[in-house]
Amino acid sequence: MRAASVNSQFRTLRSFSTSTAAKTLRIPATVARKPSKCPALHSPLSSPFVGVGYPLALSRLGEIRGLASVAAAPAVSEEPDIIPQEEILAKMDPKETARLARVRNIGIAAHIDSGKTTCTERVLFYTGRIKSIHEVRGKDAIGAKMDSMDLEREKGITIQSAATFCDWEKKENGSDEKYHINLIDTPGHIDFTIEVERALRVLDGAVMILCAVSGVQSQTITVDRQMKRYNVPRISFVNKMDRMGANPWKAIEQINSKLKIPAAAIQVPIGGEDSFQGVVDLVRMKAIFFEGHKGINVVEKELSEIPAEAKKLAEEKREVLIAALADVDDTIAELWLEEKTPALEQIKAAIRQATLARKFTPVLIGSALADKGVQPVLDAVCDYLPNPSDVPAVALDRRRNEAPVSLVPYNSLPFVGLAFKLEEGNFGQLTYIRVYQGTLKKGMHVYNAKSGKKIKVPKIVRMHSDEMEEVPSIGAGEICAVFGVDCASGDTFTDGGLPYSMTSMFVPDPVISLSIKPKNKETAAFSKAMNRFQREDPTFRCKVDPESQETIISGMGELHLEIYVERLRREYGVDCVTGKPEVAYRETIDSRQEFDYIFKRQTGGAGDYARVMGYMEPTRDPEGKNDFEEQIVGGHISEKFLYACEKGFLKSTEKGPMIGHKVLGTRMIINDGATHMVDSSEMSFKTATEYAFRDTFKLANPIILEPIMKVAVSAPNEFQGNIVGLMNKRNAVIEDSDIGADEFTLTATCSLNAMFGFSSQLRAATQGKGEFSMEFKDYLPTPPQLQRELIANFEKERARRNATK
Numbered sequence: 001m002r003a004a005s006v007n008s009q010f011r012t013l014r015s016f017s018t019s020t021a022a023k024t025l026r027i028p029a030t031v032a033r034k035p036s037k038c039p040a041l042h043s044p045l046s047s048p049f050v051g052v053g054y055p056l057a058l059s060r061l062g063e064i065r066g067l068a069s070v071a072a073a074p075a076v077s078e079e080p081d082i083i084p085q086e087e088i089l090a091k092m093d094p095k096e097t098a099r100l101a102r103v104r105n106i107g108i109a110a111h112i113d114s115g116k117t118t119c120t121e122r123v124l125f126y127t128g129r130i131k132s133i134h135e136v137r138g139k140d141a142i143g144a145k146m147d148s149m150d151l152e153r154e155k156g157i158t159i160q161s162a163a164t165f166c167d168w169e170k171k172e173n174g175s176d177e178k179y180h181i182n183l184i185d186t187p188g189h190i191d192f193t194i195e196v197e198r199a200l201r202v203l204d205g206a207v208m209i210l211c212a213v214s215g216v217q218s219q220t221i222t223v224d225r226q227m228k229r230y231n232v233p234r235i236s237f238v239n240k241m242d243r244m245g246a247n248p249w250k251a252i253e254q255i256n257s258k259l260k261i262p263a264a265a266i267q268v269p270i271g272g273e274d275s276f277q278g279v280v281d282l283v284r285m286k287a288i289f290f291e292g293h294k295g296i297n298v299v300e301k302e303l304s305e306i307p308a309e310a311k312k313l314a315e316e317k318r319e320v321l322i323a324a325l326a327d328v329d330d331t332i333a334e335l336w337l338e339e340k341t342p343a344l345e346q347i348k349a350a351i352r353q354a355t356l357a358r359k360f361t362p363v364l365i366g367s368a369l370a371d372k373g374v375q376p377v378l379d380a381v382c383d384y385l386p387n388p389s390d391v392p393a394v395a396l397d398r399r400r401n402e403a404p405v406s407l408v409p410y411n412s413l414p415f416v417g418l419a420f421k422l423e424e425g426n427f428g429q430l431t432y433i434r435v436y437q438g439t440l441k442k443g444m445h446v447y448n449a450k451s452g453k454k455i456k457v458p459k460i461v462r463m464h465s466d467e468m469e470e471v472p473s474i475g476a477g478e479i480c481a482v483f484g485v486d487c488a489s490g491d492t493f494t495d496g497g498l499p500y501s502m503t504s505m506f507v508p509d510p511v512i513s514l515s516i517k518p519k520n521k522e523t524a525a526f527s528k529a530m531n532r533f534q535r536e537d538p539t540f541r542c543k544v545d546p547e548s549q550e551t552i553i554s555g556m557g558e559l560h561l562e563i564y565v566e567r568l569r570r571e572y573g574v575d576c577v578t579g580k581p582e583v584a585y586r587e588t589i590d591s592r593q594e595f596d597y598i599f600k601r602q603t604g605g606a607g608d609y610a611r612v613m614g615y616m617e618p619t620r621d622p623e624g625k626n627d628f629e630e631q632i633v634g635g636h637i638s639e640k641f642l643y644a645c646e647k648g649f650l651k652s653t654e655k656g657p658m659i660g661h662k663v664l665g666t667r668m669i670i671n672d673g674a675t676h677m678v679d680s681s682e683m684s685f686k687t688a689t690e691y692a693f694r695d696t697f698k699l700a701n702p703i704i705l706e707p708i709m710k711v712a713v714s715a716p717n718e719f720q721g722n723i724v725g726l727m728n729k730r731n732a733v734i735e736d737s738d739i740g741a742d743e744f745t746l747t748a749t750c751s752l753n754a755m756f757g758f759s760s761q762l763r764a765a766t767q768g769k770g771e772f773s774m775e776f777k778d779y780l781p782t783p784p785q786l787q788r789e790l791i792a793n794f795e796k797e798r799a800r801r802n803a804t805k
């Protein structure tokens, strides 16, 4: 009972605490939501645990509280104890608290070409990780460190996220404070969105970069959604201040209005465009300049030494900052009402707390390419982004019905880690792991929570883009990579003692596919490459169509598949011919239909006999799940044969009867049937079910579903008419149109089918100034005319194949 009263007291307390949101759980929405796959049925993105304290297994609670030993604690409790994060942390070893306070796991995410890689290159240079800076598409033809793949360097885009780490010595009050930063540079292009998803799943905070000219762009909106999905606190950096037309205030206004996150500058620029020289720090009211080779020396000056105009702007914008903080922080609000000026430490504390609570994002200003403003971003990462103990991590306890339990980033606790990314390296599979609790040591045995397999960890490394540094162990709250650990992306590892697993990341369904065939006979290399790509990238799939015998690859967009075809050629020497990209349609039914199917065949010797009876109906499941049930009374079909029926059902859903695409939202009930003493077999029941499925499906109001995309298009205002025209032609539903001072952003939903070829038309309609991004939303029925065409084409192709057999 005690536990229950602690719970209720705690819940009441927390619901009134101003800092509740800062302690909310970082659970990916996969717990609450799976990707919506069914027409007009969409699940919310919220986590069920948000805003509530979290339970800690009693055994662990005892450990942390020093009250009871593991053995003394009850093995399973009906009522999980819930204690606040502060209480857990208060019990932690001060040495651990101090260690974690200096660790940051952060990602850099932004719209394409905002300068993520350019910025990361400076971070590595200023922290001493690299000796010289190489630019993205730079004249030296070396390319940025984090774009290690040849293709990335050539195309100037990031394809894979790259991890690195560095130590930053933050100079504060004359003394140095050393922070350890694990950093992931993620791709901007939507086709590689899984890279952003998995990075955000394991990172504690993020730097969102925006272009000072373009402000919030289409992909910024996608990245924003992903950060919100994983509850990731962020600081913002308005880059490219050296560009003509740079306007950080517009970008900040757009963060407020378009992304709906209260944002305010914590710096103002000194000069702009060609004459951008440095920034004024509004918290400390000091001017900052970047001198020496590549701006390596940060030079501070008093405001009396800078132009009066910049000083006036700083005073004005400091007021704006304090007013914005007053909206999100009680202490600042009180001082503000009393017209008192908050102290420096009060401002810093308010920014930190509001940022951690995701109620605010502080905005920094600079130009990575002009080597100005990157070091203050590093300081802000240390000052305002969370350390691993600020972000509660949660596992699900399999012993307690998947009840959430907190993990504590404490080195001496039992180990729990999440494999979030796999990469095939020259020395075998490299698995990236975020250690949430305990220590991972070289040579120790870990258990895969899913397969139960025991694995010895032969080698642990810290990654530095494509280079690595071997380490003997890695502590809680850190990121590393291990060799020789066979697993899938998203698997949980424990030391074997804890029955925990962690929720994995959100993996969107592929929406586009194409047929692919090696030009010559390099099949071994081809299969090797396909296996590797699929293991590394859960959004890339490859299968052989049993009917056409063609290999079909599927992914998130045309560029996604194009990159893999190119990698096949370069990395495996396999040249391929590819078919036309095709939309990943789905098939479903809309009404109930009974069936009574007899499968009978006599071919001399033992024959085949199976009779299955029942009905099919739509499941109307929000996630589009299929369902097979048996409701046999009287034992007309034995267990063994019913199992074969289920197999037949599952096979049928893989390739729909209408156009051979996957089936969604369909239930099959078998409630009667008949068996022959001699002729019935598992194979005959499986086949009977497949035939029954095929015939019944066609009578149950079958529908072809197509992927509907959420599209965001932005372009200068003068092209608004052209773009609305382009979207109307595609029967898009325009949901919102946001007109800024010189650019507008239009959001719409449109079928993927209608979006083919859009990028070139958009270019033509906007003189190359428009851009767009799209993301899968859900599946909706295709228009009847298209459905007829798809079926006719499928039948024609099938007849052609049969004729050539």
Ligand SMILES: Nc1nc2c(ncn2[C@@H]2O[C@H](COP(=O)(O)OP(=O)(O)OP(=O)(O)O)[C@@H](O)[C@H]2O)c(=O)[nH]1
Residues within 6 Å of the ligand: 110, 111, 112, 113, 114, 115, 116, 117, 118, 119, 135, 136, 137, 156, 157, 158, 159, 186, 187, 188, 189, 239, 240, 241, 242, 243, 366, 367, 368, 369, 370
């Ligand atoms: N003028 C100017 N150009 C910049 C700045 N930062 C980056 N760039 C340029 O913008 C282009 C894109 O930079 P990247 O660093 O590759 O951008 P990214 O966001 O990593 O790109 P993706 O990973 O492909 O999305 C390059 O040509 C850079 O040189 C800046 O501060 N000012």
